[in-house]
Amino acid sequence: MRRRQFIGGAISVAMLSRARAQPTMPVMGFLHAGSAEENVKRLAAFRKGLASGGMVEGKNVSVEYRWAAGRNQELASLAADLVRRNVALIATPGSTAAAVAAREATSTIPIVFSSGTDPVALGLVDSLNRPGGNATGITSLNAELSAKRLGIFRELVPGVSRYFTLVKPSSALAAPFVADMQRAASPLGIRIEVLNADTEGEIDAALAQLPSAPGAGLVFGPEGFFYIHRARIAELALRHRLPTIFDVRDYVEAGGLASYGSDYFNVMELAGEYAARVLKGARPAELPVQQATKFELVLNRKTAKILGLAIGPTLLATADDVIE
Structure with a gap:
């Protein structure tokens, strides 16, 4: 034993x-x-x-x-x-x-x-x-990307006269992003107007503030809160007939007009x-x-048609993806 x-x-x-x-x-x-x-x-x-x-x-x-x-x-x-x-x-x-x-x-x-x-x-x-x-x-490299994004947006929607951006004011990303945007916009002679939204309901309210007449455009930057609500944002932009450009393709797949940013x-x-x-x-x-x-440029041709925009041949040729 x-x-x-x-x-x-x-x-x-x-x-x-x-x-x-x-x-x-x-x-x-x-x-x-x-x-x-x-x-x-x-x-x-x-x-x-x-x-x-x-x-x-x-x-x-x-x-x-x-x-x-x-x-x-x-x-x-x-x-x-x-x-x-x-x-x-x-x-x-x-x-x-x-x-x-x-x-x-x-x-x-x-x-x-x-x-x-x-x-x-x-x-x-x-x-x-x-x-x-x-x-x-x-x-x-968001500062450099902001300048490129604005340039693409001007070419895509030449009728834009007022440029807006939406930020989440409580986010640590808001202030650096706005600073990047202002630096990128200044040499182009563009003034960026800032809208704020901390909640989903405030997204609706912010977009409702935009002028109803043609001429407004909305430029987005990196913010996880908005990414989660990308389908809602794309829907509201179309409802207000508002051209938009984003930092990632997921917004465009949800119905946004365009995106330019890192892969x-x-x-x-x-x-x-x-x-x-x-x-x-x-x-x-x-x-x-x-x-x-x-980096990749993604365009949504269906959204462009709804907004009455004709995407130029140069942009179509340089786009990495075109969503029909």
Whole structure:
């Protein structure tokens, strides 16, 4: 009997030793202002980048997901929860508001972000070349994109005489975006008028303020809150016969007129690759913020017809996608 006990004890010790010898799988936190349902394709692109860097979810990295589902006010508590769990990394790709919340929650846990707003202005990094802290990631050069977006919009809708932009005033992205827009508009002789909306109901009210006569145009920038309500925004714009240009193609697929911005699937993939590097030991302070290099122009010909617009042959030829 004692021999059996000895053998059983030896087996137990051997199993315990093997378990201790196995490396612990790192846990990555994933924080986003949106919902899982609307980010399936983008999340797939992020996982693709992660895998290309040698990190496969469920195989050698575990992921704790936190989705705010449009309730940005919950991002701070969701970020704090990931910090309490002492995750190895917090990834916030495609959600600048989540990146800001994560940076405010921790100065030690590494953060990998992608941002359409200048990460220096947001306080995420000290500089693009030398991030200096615990965060790094991908930026979409929004100031330069704003100028390009306005130029495309003028060519697409030459009759626009008043340019409006809609911002969420409580968002950390609002002030940097408006500053980018004003800098981009000034050399073009364009004045940007700002409308505010913090709730879905205020989106309706803001668009109702626009002049009913032809001549108004609406330019959007990166804001996760508006992205969630993109179908509603596209519907209201059509109802008011209002031409619009956005930063990502999803709005155009929902019925918006046009979009020009970075290829978000490429940005998500790049963010995944950076996350893999950090999980393997790279220090964010020493990883320069990458700048997106792939951009796309998407046009909605059906919406253009409803608005009575004829898309010129040059724009049609340069568009990466035309939705019929």
